[in-house]
Amino acid sequence: MSTIESGLVLGPEGPRGAASAAPRGRLRLGDPLFRGIATLCGLTVAFAMFGLTAVLVYSSWPAITGLGAEMLTTVEWSPSSGKYGALAALAGTALSTLVAMVIAVPLALVIALLLVELAHPTVGKVLGMAIEMLAAIPSIIFGMVGLFVIVPFMQEKLVPWVLSTPLGSLPGLRPGPSFQGGGLSVLTAGVVLAFMVLPYITAVSRDVLRMVPQVTKEAGYGMGSTTWEVMRRISLRYANSGIVGAVFIGLGRALGETMAVAFIIGSVYTSLPRSLLDPGTTIASLIANTFNEATDEIHVAALVELGLVLFLITMAFQFVAQAWLRRVQRTAGGRA
């Protein structure tokens, strides 16, 4: 049973009698009370969700009505002059997430392949534990290692090297006006993010690949296919909705990641990053870094509105991921 908290509905289903077996003839307070407490606690989760949504909307209302669509379409974020353009934050969020996914998804798939098809059981266990440990490392630790180790490396070694090669003149990499050396940059943030979301995508991919029936894979090998051919032509096709679900889960995590990114993305709120090597900001890190200094009513509301936007996007991705993953379960159960 997968133990990583990936928000996954992959447990064994089983019918469970809903009726409680209270013995006849005696007044039993225990069972109704028990059921009541359990139900209440179960519903608390739902209430929490609705409460969260309601509070976010309420608190951001002044900004929603006062600023309108301007917040999401203009670039400059400088509350001191009354400007609340969050486009830089939106762009930075999208770009850093994109970088993270480009790195993490292929890596996750090959690691999942290894875990499912290739590795010796002991190797599989070690690898599995390592991935799980990676998931357990708090984001502030990634932030610190990112800031004190990766950023200097990028600033002093990697980025100057890239810029000295033809790679440095490619459109996505050519430094823009806000370039500060490439250490604190969208790219660095994306790279660190990649390893933070990797374990989640790996775990979910591994789980869905394990759902491919053994007999179907044997039929593939029986036709004279290599391991890669079986994986590519059969397993990935069988599990493809699950892989999509895994990617969406990774996306959701990357979008909402705060502390590591806050450390290393550079916190430039007033202009769009023109290249991956430019510093930028994300919604989450913008909120983290400026919320406590916001005294103005509208400033706070604007930040909460940004939080609401982030919340809605991540929730949308979560729902989509759950829907795709449910499709795999139906496929696995429903095949003849």
Place this chain on the structure above:
Amino acid sequence: MNDLAHPSLTTASLRHRSVARRKAADLTVKVLAWVGASFGIAVMAFVVYEVVVRGIGAIDLAFFTQPTPQDVTSTEGGLANAIVGTLVITGVAAAIGIPTGFFGGIYLAEFGRNGRVATAVRMIANVVMGVPSIIVGVFAFAILVKPVGHYSGFAGSVALAFIMLPVMARTTEDVLNLVPNELRESGLAMGAPRWKVTLGVVCRAARGGLITGASLAVVRVAGETAPLLFTALSSPYWMSGLFGPGGYFGGPVANLTKTIYDLAATPYPQWQDLAWGGAFIIIVAVLGMNLLVRLIFQRGKEW
């Protein structure tokens, strides 16, 4: 029946695809898989290594006895107040979140099962687990900080409990689902009331998984920073009592993660060292707990 008398299409005449090329592609992917996996392990090892190497030097008696330094010129200072603060904040969060999540998980596993409400709750729990923790912090700010006008450790605990709740519920549900129905049935068949069977028999059978789930949930929120940014904030002082400006309910409370964040952002090396020390403590606690529960309770479980 089909006429098989025409073996017209044999494969003898066909051009073969190169077996060597197919095998080469297969080998390449296998090599890439091993490289990728090694890379993943290397990154994890690297992160742990850096934290250990940079942080262990800051660990001494003073680290555990002295509060956060405020004077740049002195070499004194530790993170004792922050550690205590984290313990208190996380402890209260666990007191709120673990039982609620536990009973919520019981609801999902024992009562709701396939009903519409339970399915909805389950889905919502999955979704809530994906809420960015900073949003949870904003939420707790809006309901517990803004109305009273000051930060508090309690607000931080509530934010952490919010995060713990769905995690604990889903973990509990998963673990209880693994307990075979026969166990429930035999308990009920003896005339025991539902609550006794669930708590005494089923949870007993699943206690390893439950303890694991609870421990991991606690340790996970202990390492969170974002939810505390606008709730408990942080403080260089010891937490003093319950109410009043330095108290748990009355004002900001020192905690490890926010303090690390603050110290790391300063330009002073000795404070950065303290931050690394804090990071070291966190890594030891988080990874140590993970390893511990897995070794004790999940020996032999495949990954």
Place this chain on the structure above:
Amino acid sequence: MVGSTLTDRALTPSPGAVAPPRLEVPEARRSVDQDFAALTSQIAVRHLDFFYGKEQALFDNSIEIKRHRVTAVIGPSGCGKSTHIRTYNRIFNLYRDQRASGEIVMDGVNILSPQTDQLDLRRRIGMIFQKPSPFPMTVFENVAYGLRQHYKLSRAELADRVEDALKRAAIWDEAKHKLGEPGTALSGGQQQRLCIARAIAVEPEVLLMDEPCSAIDPVATAKIEELILDLKSNYTIVLVTHNMQQAARVSDFTAFFFQGHIVEFGPTTQIFSNPTQRKTEEYITGRFG
């Protein structure tokens, strides 16, 4: 012929050589209508042992599978019949702790040796599984799977061969309007015939069928049995079955397995009417298994 340590060892192959075998068959086992020794052996198994980890599952199996004949493998559950035929296409190599020792000779080559190319072996030996297992793709793509994998073909050629394979598997009429639908859109019996079409599309020499009818209904079973009789003129078929009537209906030779040993092997008519081993007789008459 045949045997395991339980029966006589009439077989004495020339040491070291892997030439097509010539067998000594005791008088009593020779049937009037099949001259066993005269038929070519497609696969010759010699002293095959098989292990799941430390546990031995097959003991000194030796058998001759005759070309273009149906050889049935029968026996109670757990006797090793599936394990045995799974050595022919080395599908057991997928599992780390399973290993085989001994010789399995096909066309003069010991296929258990490490030098054998498994990919080509599996093209020459096709396998049908107990549970119909179409790939997660369309009916057409299922049948085309092996062809695309091993050969370079134009689209027209591919379409022709797919149609031909579906016809030879007696499912063209039912499938021709469903070529673009997923393989799972067919019924259980149809799916199994689809798997057969998929297997024969690449023109194997041998078809291994591991209880192919146990998961499908009797009407579909009858169709598949008819198909097997048709196919044997072009393919060598080894059929594992727990259904003795099926073995009697469809096969030319039958091997009776018990606890990893081949207890008896011979022409089907003889095995079912006049078995020489007591265990065989007990199984046939239903006293166990």
